[in-house]
Amino acid sequence: MEQIPRNSGFALPSAYLSSTTSSFADFLRAEAPDLLPSKRSAGMGTSGGDLDAPHGTTIVASTFNGGVLIAGDRRATSGNLIATRDMDKVYVTDAYSAVGIAGTAGIALELVRLYTVELAHYEKIEGVSLSLDGKSNKLATMVRGNLDAAMAGLAVVPLFVGYDIEASDPKRAGRIVSFDVTGGRYEENAGFHAIGSGSVFAKSAMKKLYDPDADQDGAVRAAIESLYDAADDDTATGGPDIARKIYPSVVTITAEHGAVQLPTEETSAVAEAVVADRAAQQDWRS
Amino acid sequence: MSMPLYASPEQLMRERSELARKGIARGRSVVVLKYRGGVLFVAENPSPTLHKVSEIYDRIGFAAVGRYSEFESLRRGGIRHVDLQGYQYDRRDVSARALANVYAQTLSTIFTEQLKPYEVEICVAQVGANADADELYRLTYDGSIVDEPQFVVMGGQTDAINTKLKETFSDGMELSDAVRVAAEAFRPSASSGSGTNGGSSSSSAQEGEPSKLEVAVLERERPGRKFRRITGAALDALLPARTEAADSSDSGSEGDGNPEGDGKSDG
Numbered sequence A: 001m002e003q004i005p006r007n008s009g010f011a012l013p014s015a016y017l018s019s020t021t022s023s024f025a026d027f028l029r030a031e032a033p034d035l036l037p038s039k040r041s042a043g044m045g046t047s048g049g050d051l052d053a054p055h056g057t058t059i060v061a062s063t064f065n066g067g068v069l070i071a072g073d074r075r076a077t078s079g080n081l082i083a084t085r086d087m088d089k090v091y092v093t094d095a096y097s098a099v100g101i102a103g104t105a106g107i108a109l110e111l112v113r114l115y116t117v118e119l120a121h122y123e124k125i126e127g128v129s130l131s132l133d134g135k136s137n138k139l140a141t142m143v144r145g146n147l148d149a150a151m152a153g154l155a156v157v158p159l160f161v162g163y164d165i166e167a168s169d170p171k172r173a174g175r176i177v178s179f180d181v182t183g184g185r186y187e188e189n190a191g192f193h194a195i196g197s198g199s200v201f202a203k204s205a206m207k208k209l210y211d212p213d214a215d216q217d218g219a220v221r222a223a224i225e226s227l228y229d230a231a232d233d234d235t236a237t238g239g240p241d242i243a244r245k246i247y248p249s250v251v252t253i254t255a256e257h258g259a260v261q262l263p264t265e266e267t268s269a270v271a272e273a274v275v276a277d278r279a280a281q282q283d284w285r286s
Numbered sequence B: 001m002s003m004p005l006y007a008s009p010e011q012l013m014r015e016r017s018e019l020a021r022k023g024i025a026r027g028r029s030v031v032v033l034k035y036r037g038g039v040l041f042v043a044e045n046p047s048p049t050l051h052k053v054s055e056i057y058d059r060i061g062f063a064a065v066g067r068y069s070e071f072e073s074l075r076r077g078g079i080r081h082v083d084l085q086g087y088q089y090d091r092r093d094v095s096a097r098a099l100a101n102v103y104a105q106t107l108s109t110i111f112t113e114q115l116k117p118y119e120v121e122i123c124v125a126q127v128g129a130n131a132d133a134d135e136l137y138r139l140t141y142d143g144s145i146v147d148e149p150q151f152v153v154m155g156g157q158t159d160a161i162n163t164k165l166k167e168t169f170s171d172g173m174e175l176s177d178a179v180r181v182a183a184e185a186f187r188p189s190a191s192s193g194s195g196t197n198g199g200s201s202s203s204s205a206q207e208g209e210p211s212k213l214e215v216a217v218l219e220r221e222r223p224g225r226k227f228r229r230i231t232g233a234a235l236d237a238l239l240p241a242r243t244e245a246a247d248s249s250d251s252g253s254e255g256d257g258n259p260e261g262d263g264k265s266d267g
Helices: A024-031 A035-041 A105-126 A132-145 A147-153 A199-209 A217-231 A264-285 B007-024 B068-088 B098-113 B158-168 B175-186 B200-204 B232-238 B243-251
Strands: A059-066 A067-071 A076-078 A081-084 A089-095 A095-104 A156-163 A176-177 A185-186 A192-195 A249-254 A258-263 B031-034 B038-044 B053-055 B059-068 B120-126 B134-141 B145-148 B149-152 B212-218 B226-232
Touching: A024 A105, A024 B068, A035 A095, A035 A105, A035 B158, A059 A095, A059 A156, A059 A199, A059 A217, A067 A089, A067 A095, A067 A156, A067 A176, A067 A217, A076 B038, A089 A105, A089 A258, A095 A105, A095 A132, A095 A249, A105 A156, A105 B068, A105 B226, A132 A147, A132 A156, A132 A176, A132 A185, A156 A249, A176 A192, A176 B068, A199 A217, A217 B031, A217 B059, A217 B212, A264 B243, B007 B059, B007 B098, B007 B120, B007 B200, B031 B059, B031 B175, B038 B059, B038 B175, B053 B175, B053 B212, B059 B068, B059 B149, B059 B212, B059 B243, B068 B098, B068 B120, B068 B232, B098 B120, B098 B134, B098 B145, B134 B149, B149 B158, B158 B175, B175 B200, B175 B232, B226 B232
Parallel strands: none
Antiparallel strands: A059 A067, A059 A192, A067 A249, A076 A081, A089 A095, A095 A156, A156 A176, A176 A185, A249 A258, B031 B038, B031 B149, B038 B212, B053 B059, B059 B120, B120 B134, B134 B145, B212 B226
């Protein structure tokens, strides 16, 4: 294989100039396979589970009237320890999509980074972006590529949300797609979903709080409330940390504004309101 | 019978240059110029889908004239190269200067080693943190590279357009003024006289009505990816003189994937 050119004093090899693929991952596989996340797992054996690499925890997603949102807590754990308190696990991947990650943090971050480059790369080369199903299929392929590592205990499971700009009903154009470690791809038609260690509690909370006709503010409130419930019962999920000013991260996607990470001012206000309401319930009980 | 003909290297290079230059001169023109808010690309392009101007990276844009298949492969190669660099290191480590060097090496290798040189001329532009940091590189078919301080004119009638732009261009123009200056420069006028070089026969089609323009900008103030195409109504608003060309609005809102892509005209 040709050496990959790493500085500026070279001519582009003919593979760069060909029109065989519009995919960045395919291009990497041909030209620089050592940079692909999946290649590293080859010599890993089956003992990855003993590594205690940091794990990301709970992600929730829900649709609302005119869009979709995805929210995650900020904690990463390593065994029984907190590895990071303020990690972002929800990423804007292009103008109308976002991905939340649960599982082995290092691999998941690399996967999201590659996926983001992949979407932009396709868009630049082809002049149009992938369809929403194209995007989620591509992500499924990348999760499947990580299967060897998943067998070794380093599983990564993303949760994909996107706004379908070609949908006939713009109010219902927000979509949620979940994946399993084998690359299985499941459209979540219920309108909400959660992944990660606290997902059981988050999903139960969502079941009661979810309102398909809610506006964006209502949906953000429900998502943060369900994350609070997850943190309440799952040690690996971090609740709003008011002392350190660490609050859940939320990305909303609407037709008008595209995918936007909510500023901390907004998420902190909602999180503090949720905490205050729960405190009020305690007062009423005593 | 078939004896290999001897040609001196000088003559070979001269003939290749001539071939490339003729090919480029037949095409329509592209103007790339700096304005206050970034870099503006204006191309004469009858096709709404086969672009001459394109995004390469966050802050880098690309414009080309000549043979479509050839500059298209250069464009793909450039995008692959910068995406690989940015993935390997960081998005900030990708620069137009490095990319222009790579293109120069590529073009010069093709020019000397292949039977037929690429009949293309390309411009790599980068928008910086302020107006002084904006960069324009012009690359010709043989791999020569020039760093232009104000504007780049490539393609067919470069002499006439160059002369006109030299009179009308000024530093720190607003976007609307810059688009107008560029559009005016394309319009063949009486004062430019015999300024057309080479393809004088093709200019008859461009007489009278202005040809369709492909317009894009690298906007300094835009967060993230700076490249934005200006199409449809937003473009018509910038070109008030072209009211009769209202039929060009069928190119409509073009999917460059940015939600606020076509709405605003000024940045």
